Amino acid sequence: xxxxxxxxxxxxxxxxxxxxxxxxxxxxxxxxxxxxxxxxxxxxxxxxxxxxxxxxxxxxxxxxxxxxxxxxxxxxxxxxxxxxxxxxxxxxxxxxxxxxxxxxxxxxxxxxxxxx
Numbered sequence: 001x002x003x004x005x006x007x008x009x010x011x012x013x014x015x016x017x018x019x020x021x022x023x024x025x026x027x028x029x030x031x032x033x034x035x036x037x038x039x040x041x042x043x044x045x046x047x048x049x050x051x052x053x054x055x056x057x058x059x060x061x062x063x064x065x066x067x068x069x070x071x072x073x074x075x076x077x078x079x080x081x082x083x084x085x086x087x088x089x090x091x092x093x094x095x096x097x098x099x100x101x102x103x104x105x106x107x108x109x110x111x112x113x114x115x116x
Contacts, residue, residue: 002026002105004092009110012082018112020077022092029053033095034075037106038088045091049077082114 003025012018020036028034035050049069050058057069063086068078075092089109096103 002031002094002096004094004105004107006090006092006107006110009090009112011113011115014082014084014114014116016082016114017078017080018082020079020090020092020110020112022075022077022107024074024092024094028071028073028075030096031094032097032102034069034071035093035095036069036075036077037091037093038086038112039091039109040085040088043088048090051075079112082112084114084116086112087114088112 005023006020008018008020033050033052036048037045038048039045048060048063049067051069051071066081070076090112091109092107094105
């Protein structure tokens with residue numbers, strides 16, 4: 001089992017910045033991949049960014065150049081140049097592979113609201 005707790009969401013004006021944090025209940029380095037996802041009202045959850053256990057990163061096209069995922073003992077999402085369309089509940093996720101089976105875990109989410 002992996003417990004994830006997000007923090008750092010809030011209300012910000014367009015063009016502003018926020019930094020999300022995700023505290024994990026076990027060593028980051030024992031997890032195959034960590035990621036940030038978001039879900040806007042009426043839309044499906046979508047991938048925002050991922051980072052693997054060896055530090056490889058991947059971003060959705062809509063956030064490339066604006067968002068940065070990083071980790072130390074937690075996982076972070078630095079969000080710059082925020083746009084109203086970034087408004088969503090942001091979730092931290094973890095994927096642990098046991099044998100050949102991936103197990104996915106998510107936190108409760110943190111609300112990010114960007115005003116125009």
